[in-house]
Amino acid sequence: MSRTVYVNGEYLPEEEAKVSIFDRGFLMADGVYEVTTVLDGKLVDFGGHAKRLERSLRELEMDAPCTMDELLEIHRQLIAKNGITDGTVYLQVTRGNPGDRDFSWPEPPVKPTLVLFTTAKPGFADSPLAKTGIEVITVPDIRWGRRDIKTVQLLYPSMAKMMAKKAGVSDAWFVEDGFVTEGYSNNAYIVKNGQIITRALSNDILHGITRAAVLRFAREAQMEVVERNFTPDEAYAADEAFCTSASAFVMPIVKIDAAVIGTGTPGHVATRLREIYIEEMRKAAI
Ligand code: PMP
Secondary structure, three states: OOEEEEEEOOOEEEHHHOOOOOHHHHOOOOOEEEEEEEOOOOOEHHHOOOOOOOOHHHHHOOOOOOOOHHHHHHHHHHHHHHHOOOOEEEOOOOOOOOOOOOOOOOOOOOEEEEEEEEEEEHHHOOOOOOHOOEEEEEEOOOOOOOOOOOEOOOOOOOOOHHHHOOOOOEEEEEEOEEEEEOOOEEEEEEEEEOOEEEEOOOOOOOOOOOHHHHHHHHHOOOOOOEOOOOHHHHHOOOOEEEEOOOEEEEEEEHHHHHHHOOOOOOOHHHHHHHHHHHHHHHHOOO
């Protein structure tokens, strides 16, 4: 069924939505994005996503296409027009269409391009994968040095996903200088002797909105959180492993490369954090 999508001020059937071939998002990957989860027809942590979007735009000296209140209204309109109960809203802002291809940013700036669309994922908080856990492989992290900016340069993460698929698993964890950075589209964690271990925030990883919420809930539940680098070998020997993202919530990991993690079934910490996260986010959704 055709969706209603949003492009530069208009709500249109997806077949009629158009962006210029000169758009810098298309030619230069000069754009940023956010994916916000919808549960029960409401937005999960919209405030967190809006803040990160503003930061991504600021870091790239890109104009915001509208206010965050206007963005919230567009999200809500799309959820209503498409009858989304559970799913996601994808948002992308690019530096716009300067009318030709040029490495320099347009001076003065042109109007940013703003695109949003929904994806319905009925019942996705009850993913069967969360009950079995997923398997991951490790691959070298050869991405650029500003992974804290949520840009649409997703070619290497796509290649990593294909490497995972070829290896018969669903996910890949990136490794740089001997340490795990993050997953191809999620943040990475291990649990050892009751400690939840995850890499500290820096330019090396995306500052996950789900990561921030999950670490807050973990601390509130008196779980010990340690933000530090960890190696693949430590991960192989961990009691548990899991990843977090807006669309996967907290996802247990039961195998990393050839190593079965813990008992090979979802761990207690990951399972509990998933329950708390979904419960709290349902309550706070707007
Ligand atoms: N790291 C990377 C590289 C990602 O692409 C994502 C998801 N976009 C995340 C982490 C998780 O971020 P969030 O919890 O905000 O979805």
